[in-house]
Amino acid sequence: MLWRVLQSNNGLPSDAMVIFANTGKEEEATLKFVNDCSVNWNVPITWLEYTTKNDIQHKVVNYKTASRNGEPFEMLIDKLGYLPNPVSRVCTAQLKIRTIHRYVRSLGIEHTENSDWMGIRADEPRRAAKVDKDRVPLYVAGVTAQDVGKFWSEHSFDLELPNMNGKTMHGNCDLCFLKGYQQIVSLVNEKPERAVWWAKMESKMDNVITSGDGNRFRKDRMSYSKLMEYTQDQTDMFDDETIPCFCGD
Incomplete structure (x- = not known):
């Protein structure tokens, strides 16, 4: 544009x-x-x-x-x-x-x-x-x-991120909670340290909020710290049908 x-x-x-x-x-x-x-x-x-x-x-x-x-x-x-x-x-x-x-x-x-x-x-x-x-x-x-x-x-430079059908799952905030679940898992598996900051924020809010939903970016998924723990075993995670895959803008 x-x-x-x-x-x-x-x-x-x-x-x-x-x-x-x-x-x-x-x-x-x-x-x-x-x-x-x-x-x-x-x-x-x-x-x-x-x-x-x-x-x-x-x-x-x-x-x-x-x-x-x-x-x-x-x-x-x-x-x-x-x-x-x-x-x-x-x-x-x-x-x-x-x-x-x-x-x-x-x-x-x-x-x-x-x-x-x-x-x-x-x-x-x-x-x-x-x-x-x-x-x-x-x-x-x-x-x-x-x-x-x-x-x-046709240009001499480009956004140097993987592109799939005109979209890049690496765009915007690295592990934005609006990204699809499997997309998040893939990004964490590719580079586990991506989840460190997000897990830190959830942990910080655990010490502030004792009830309600304000201590998680999403309540319908496992926490980012859990994603870090289980990122090495993607099979178990993807087989869990209780964890839905959501996509967002």
């Missing part, structure tokens, strides 16, 4: 900004890709992070100084006193949407969520249905995952 904007306007329009909100839990390849886009296309990209260490609840960082150990996400959890979940996706709202909103408003610019463009494709109708059509130019233009794949195959 960014490439199309640049090509259509002979560069970035004067009234446009490119912003990346870092949660601290993205894969390193994602951070590198954002930086590569900025460097190779000669376009400024503002990197933001949520923080509770100042009154404006955001800070500007860059590729080198960006958090890589979940610090922004953990600060939000500490402030909330509970974990986000599929019903209460406060992480997306605060770490990304509200952080961007606060930054733009701090520049003296009137901003609403409807001011933002999103890279939702034509083969993502369920996601596109949730937003105004003038915010999803790729969807309107009929661009599919296949088109995106072809585009990057």
Whole structure:
């Protein structure tokens, strides 16, 4: 989407900004890709992070100084006193949407969520249905995952993450609770240390919350610490029919 904007306007329009909100839990390849886009296309990209260490609840960082150990996400959890979940996706709202909103408003610019463009494709109708059509130019233009794949195959750089049919299970936060169950298991099995931070957050909330659902990212799955324990024995896990596989946006 960014490439199309640049090509259509002979560069970035004067009234446009490119912003990346870092949660601290993205894969390193994602951070590198954002930086590569900025460097190779000669376009400024503002990197933001949520923080509770100042009154404006955001800070500007860059590729080198960006958090890589979940610090922004953990600060939000500490402030909330509970974990986000599929019903209460406060992480997306605060770490990304509200952080961007606060930054733009701090520049003296009137901003609403409807001011933002999103890279939702034509083969993502369920996601596109949730937003105004003038915010999803790729969807309107009929661009599919296949088109995106072809585009990057012809470029000198790409998002260096495994891609399956135009989708990468490594995208967004590494073990986001909205990812499918088997997807999570595969990611933990591939790199068990991915689960350490998520297990730590659940353990932290165990000491804060004694009842209710706030001490787990999902109540319908085993905890991340259990995933770490059993990741070496995938057969037993997949044979357990009481553990469902859910997919999310």
